[in-house]
Amino acid sequence: xxxxxxxxxxxxxEVTLKVGPKERLLDTLREQLKxxxxxxxxxxxxxxxxxxxxxxxxxxxxxxxxxxxxxxxVLTVEGLEVDxxxxxxxxAFIDCHAIQCGFCTPGMLISAxxxxxxxPHPSREEIKTALEGNLCRCxxxxxxxxxxxxxxxx
Amino acid sequence: MISYEFLTTQKIEEALNYLDKxxxxxxxxxxxxxxxxxxxxxxxxxxxDYLLDISSIPELKVINSINNFIEIGPLVTHFRLxxxxxxxxxxxxLMEAAYTIGSTQIRNRGTIGGNIVNASPAADLLPPLITLxxxxxxxxxxxxxxxxxxxxxxxxxxxxxxxxxxxxxxKIPLLGDNYYTDFQKIGxxxxxxxxxxxxxxxxxxxxxxxxQDTRVAPGSATPYPQSLPLTEEAINGISxxxxxxxxxxxxISKEMVSITGERWSTPYKKPTIAVLIKRxxxxxxxxxxxxx
Numbered sequence: 001x002x003x004x005x006x007x008x009x010x011x012x013x014e015v016t017l018k019v020g021p022k023e024r025l026l027d028t029l030r031e032q033l034k035x036x037x038x039x040x041x042x043x044x045x046x047x048x049x050x051x052x053x054x055x056x057x058x059x060x061x062x063x064x065x066x067x068x069x070x071x072x073x074v075l076t077v078e079g080l081e082v083d084x085x086x087x088x089x090x091x092a093f094i095d096c097h098a099i100q101c102g103f104c105t106p107g108m109l110i111s112a113x114x115x116x117x118x119x120p121h122p123s124r125e126e127i128k129t130a131l132e133g134n135l136c137r138c139x140x141x142x143x144x145x146x147x148x149x150x151x152x153x154x
Numbered sequence: 155m156i157s158y159e160f161l162t163t164q165k166i167e168e169a170l171n172y173l174d175k176x177x178x179x180x181x182x183x184x185x186x187x188x189x190x191x192x193x194x195x196x197x198x199x200x201x202x203d204y205l206l207d208i209s210s211i212p213e214l215k216v217i218n219s220i221n222n223f224i225e226i227g228p229l230v231t232h233f234r235l236x237x238x239x240x241x242x243x244x245x246x247x248l249m250e251a252a253y254t255i256g257s258t259q260i261r262n263r264g265t266i267g268g269n270i271v272n273a274s275p276a277a278d279l280l281p282p283l284i285t286l287x288x289x290x291x292x293x294x295x296x297x298x299x300x301x302x303x304x305x306x307x308x309x310x311x312x313x314x315x316x317x318x319x320x321x322x323x324x325k326i327p328l329l330g331d332n333y334y335t336d337f338q339k340i341g342x343x344x345x346x347x348x349x350x351x352x353x354x355x356x357x358x359x360x361x362x363x364x365x366q367d368t369r370v371a372p373g374s375a376t377p378y379p380q381s382l383p384l385t386e387e388a389i390n391g392i393s394x395x396x397x398x399x400x401x402x403x404x405x406i407s408k409e410m411v412s413i414t415g416e417r418w419s420t421p422y423k424k425p426t427i428a429v430l431i432k433r434x435x436x437x438x439x440x441x442x443x444x445x446x
Binding site: 022024059062067071130132 | 156158159160162182184185186189190192193194205207209210233256257258259260262263
């Protein structure tokens with residue numbers, strides 16, 4: 001099987017990597033780049049744990065081959081913090097206790113970030129739509145929605 | 155173990171050359187179905203030696219209004235179908251169906267071309283595209299051909315796409331004045347659900363309130379999406395003030411069962427499809443009465 005050379009931007013930095021033909025963006029992030037904040041849940045695009053922002057849009061990194069994303073820009077949960085300062089969403093998740101086991105949290109944060117990039121003041125319905133592809137089995141969603149509302153109001 | 159060589163290109167011409175030169179090539183666009191099948195090593199996935207990624211061909215991402223058609227590139231995502239004014243204003247039935255697909259993540263990545271070529275019995279965009287009389291443009295190195303979508307679909311997960319062809323355009327004729335459309339879908343839950351049953355309805359209601367040119371196509375009701383001519387004929391020529399919705403419900407149930415035969419799901423689907431056509435007609439009739 002041939003290796004593919006791909007150049008893309010990850011959390012603001014350009015990287016050039018050799019990837020396998022079956023290597024998913026999720027695999028590249030976790031195994032080559034050691035960015036393990038992005039989680040593998042269902043592997044079939046239903047749970048949202050592996051959500052990253054690709055060229056400004058929330059996508060499931062388990063459903064993308066890294067060979068496909070040459071020239072693109074990827075943001076993962078590790079890229080939310082800037083110069084040691086947490087993103088306002090991260091702070092709001094802490095303040096609102098929007099975390100229990102934490103497995104869904106990176107995906108939730110990224111889906112919320114993608115929403116706020118395009119829509120800084122979303123309605124509650126718009127927040128729910130942005131999160132419809134992210135499953136959480138602990139919190140019951142209420143605190144997560146509150147956290148996003150509070151970050152958006154700042 | 156699935157094993158293949160990965161090919162990618164940004165040009166239609168090069169993609170066609172690959173399709174011509176190599177055999178057993180599988181095309182990858184948004185990947186929202188293919189990557190699931192790869193991960194599960196699904197038996198539905200045909201054997202292939204090459205995976206051709208077309209997802210970064212810019213020409214296949216364009217939406218244009220040309221003469222009396224809207225032309226949609228096959229790489230247009232569900233997200234764009236929901237947000238493009240040309241689609242929203244002309245084909246709300248397509249927009250509504252796109253909105254029910256998957257989740258935000260899936261809609262940002264999945265494409266109209268993938269939904270068509272994958273040809274799932276539950277494909278959400280096929281019923282609206284059939285009722286809109288969509289056509290598909292297929293291109294190979296030998297030239298182009300255009301087929302009506304309904305003719306292009308050949309069975310569950312089967313189309314008439316040849317091994318050397320690429321779907322390059324979806325062409326939808328504009329609806330004239332006095333047309334109404336609706337899309338209904340039932341899933342187990344709102345997000346991420348495969349349609350248990352869906353229905354697209356496009357119809358004209360003339361100045362006297364008479365239904366004309368009615369088009370009905372259900373999803374997940376027949377082995378693959380197709381229009382239901384008996385139901386369409388039963389609605390045509392009837393006034394919106396006199397239509398018997400119970401009767402139309404019975405006709406569509408019977409027509410569905412005449413195609414599928416009695417199956418384990420029939421006791422559920424038979425009354426449910428009647429409800430969907432009633433809901434769609436009620437909505438359209440209300441809109442038409444408000445427009446009077």
